[in-house]
Amino acid sequence: MxxxxxxxxxxxxxxxxxxxxxxxxxxxxxxxxxxxxxxxxxxxxxxxxxxxxxxxxxxxxxxxxxxxxxxxxxxxxxxxxxxxxxxxxxxxxxxxxxxxxxxxxxxxxxxxxxxxxxxxxxxxxxxxxxxxxxxxxxxxxxxxxxxxxxxxxxxxxxxxxxxxxxxxxxxxxxxxxxxxxxxxxxxxxxxxxxxxxxxxxxxxxxxxxxxxxxxxxxxxxxxxxxxxxxxxxxxxxxxxxxxxxxxxxxxxxxxxxxxxxxNKANVNSAHRQTLLSKAHNILIDEKEVHVQEHQAKIDIQPLIDVALKHQDEHPNDAIQLLEVAQQLVPDDPLIEHKIKQLEE
The missing domain is CATH 3.40.50 (Rossmann fold)
Structure with a gap:
């Protein structure tokens, strides 16, 4: 020892x-x-x-x-x-x-x-x-x-x-x-x-x-x-x-x-499966609200500014940056329009 x-x-x-x-x-x-x-x-x-x-x-x-x-x-x-x-x-x-x-x-x-x-x-x-x-x-x-x-x-x-x-x-x-x-x-x-x-x-x-x-x-x-x-x-x-x-x-x-x-751990319990299903559905809604609140706080303008600055010299890089911005704010029509414009 x-x-x-x-x-x-x-x-x-x-x-x-x-x-x-x-x-x-x-x-x-x-x-x-x-x-x-x-x-x-x-x-x-x-x-x-x-x-x-x-x-x-x-x-x-x-x-x-x-x-x-x-x-x-x-x-x-x-x-x-x-x-x-x-x-x-x-x-x-x-x-x-x-x-x-x-x-x-x-x-x-x-x-x-x-x-x-x-x-x-x-x-x-x-x-x-x-x-x-x-x-x-x-x-x-x-x-x-x-x-x-x-x-x-x-x-x-x-x-x-x-x-x-x-x-x-x-x-x-x-x-x-x-x-x-x-x-x-x-x-x-x-x-x-x-x-x-x-x-x-x-x-x-x-x-x-x-x-x-x-x-x-x-x-x-x-x-x-x-x-x-x-x-x-x-x-x-x-x-x-x-x-x-x-x-x-x-x-x-x-x-x-x-x-x-x-669900896998409680496969033999119908009662727990029902409770889990209810909890899951409630949290799906809660998660959606959480994501929306989070997205509302995101400022994507710096990403757009960098993409536009380099769109002529590096169009592919600009597209990638705009696609990231689009993931953060999916429904922004300006970003969607700009991506289509650069892809043409």
């Missing part, structure tokens, strides 16, 4: 000398969990990430450039990071090697005053379970899972819960234990099990996104940068701009793929 030895020695140095020893990067294999770390600045936040389900890496997949889930995101934000990647499909971070490592690690982090945790689903469970141990200040969770202990969450009847029973859910760190951590939990309130798990995180700010499901729309939301943008906001500022978050989720609702994903 190279990191523990390095930190133990590093802590004996004066703070100014600690900084001169950075950056420092490395990795360890802790039984069935791979950990990679990167320390860049003792004054910057330290981010812990744990991988979600679906990132089913095997030990043979590891290579020198392999990065656990969330590692590159932390690098781009120039924060210190310790990223844990579970190996194998069914792995809930219950391995004794990992737990021993974290217990030792928790005593060696005193120089880092700001400690953050970020995880989705299974990764969020791990962040929540080890938050008090690691003395995290702020946490961010998507798709909550508080525990797989059936005695504590008898209503969690997912297949993943049954599979998880191969692990010990009675010993330490089997349930959420946030300590003094504050932060955010983001989930779909129409997902009954997610909503019940979320209720157990009473000290966090709850942000609800209708229709995001649990894992069903992860690829869809990721395509539009939803997770990344929220995480970047959290990492950079240790808080989320809730007004901006609401605007972002509203923008998602204007995308047709959103409803395609929801």
């Amino acid at each position: 190279k990191l523990l030895y390095w930190l133990d020695e590093w802590l004996t140095l004066p703070r100014n000398e600690q900084q001169t020893r950075l950056p420092m990067t490395g990795n360890d294999l802790l039984g069935d969990v791979f950990v990679k770390y990167n320390f860049v600045d003792v004054n910057n936040p330290l981010l812990f990430t744990f991988s979600p389900a679906g990132t089913n890496v095997q030990e043979q997949d590891l290579h020198p450039d392999f990065a656990p889930w969330g590692y590159h995101l932390a690098q781009k934000q120039n924060v210190n990071v310790i990223a844990f990647q579970h190996l194998g499909k069914s792995n809930w971070f219950r391995n004794r090697n990992l737990i021993f490592f974290l217990e030792q690690l928790s005593t060696l982090l005193t120089p880092f005053n700001c400690r953050l945790g970020y995880g989705l689903s299974r990764g969020g469970f791990a962040v929540g379970a080890f938050a008090k141990l690691l003395k995290l200040n702020q946490v961010l969770f998507f798709h909550p899972v508080s525990t797989k202990n059936k005695e504590l969450v008898p209503w969690d009847d997912r297949s993943s819960t049954d599979i998880a029973q191969q692990f010990d859910w009675q010993q330490d760190y089997h349930d959420l234990d946030l300590g003094d951590a504050q932060g955010y939990i983001i989930y779909d309130p129409t997902n009954h099990i997610d909503r019940m798990h979320a209720k157990r995180y009473k000290q966090l700010t709850h942000l609800r996104v209708f229709g995001m499901g649990h894992g069903t729309h992860a690829t869809y939301l990721n395509k539009f940068g939803f997770y990344k943008q929220v995480a970047v906001d959290f990492i950079q500022h240790q808080q989320i701009d809730i007004a901006q978050f609401r605007l972002q989720t509203k923008t998602l609702r204007f995308k047709e793929d959103y409803y395609k994903s929801l």
Whole structure:
């Protein structure tokens, strides 16, 4: 466990000398969990990430450039990071090697005053379970899972819960234990099990996104940068701009793929299909009004001026500029006339 030895020695140095020893990067294999770390600045936040389900890496997949889930995101934000990647499909971070490592690690982090945790689903469970141990200040969770202990969450009847029973859910760190951590939990309130798990995180700010499901729309939301943008906001500022978050989720609702994903996820529920259809029709009208309001604020005159200035020397370029202007304001007769004139 190279990191523990390095930190133990590093802590004996004066703070100014600690900084001169950075950056420092490395990795360890802790039984069935791979950990990679990167320390860049003792004054910057330290981010812990744990991988979600679906990132089913095997030990043979590891290579020198392999990065656990969330590692590159932390690098781009120039924060210190310790990223844990579970190996194998069914792995809930219950391995004794990992737990021993974290217990030792928790005593060696005193120089880092700001400690953050970020995880989705299974990764969020791990962040929540080890938050008090690691003395995290702020946490961010998507798709909550508080525990797989059936005695504590008898209503969690997912297949993943049954599979998880191969692990010990009675010993330490089997349930959420946030300590003094504050932060955010983001989930779909129409997902009954997610909503019940979320209720157990009473000290966090709850942000609800209708229709995001649990894992069903992860690829869809990721395509539009939803997770990344929220995480970047959290990492950079240790808080989320809730007004901006609401605007972002509203923008998602204007995308047709959103409803395609929801319809697919609820194909067996006629009641939900009807509700989705009504919501979709309402938002089609809302979107049209939004577009019209946006177009009304656009000043296309500079585009027209440039096109007219260069129409003799570069007529094709002028046409392209006018076509862009026409897309912004489709019903302008002057633009249409000018395009036809240049094409003749």
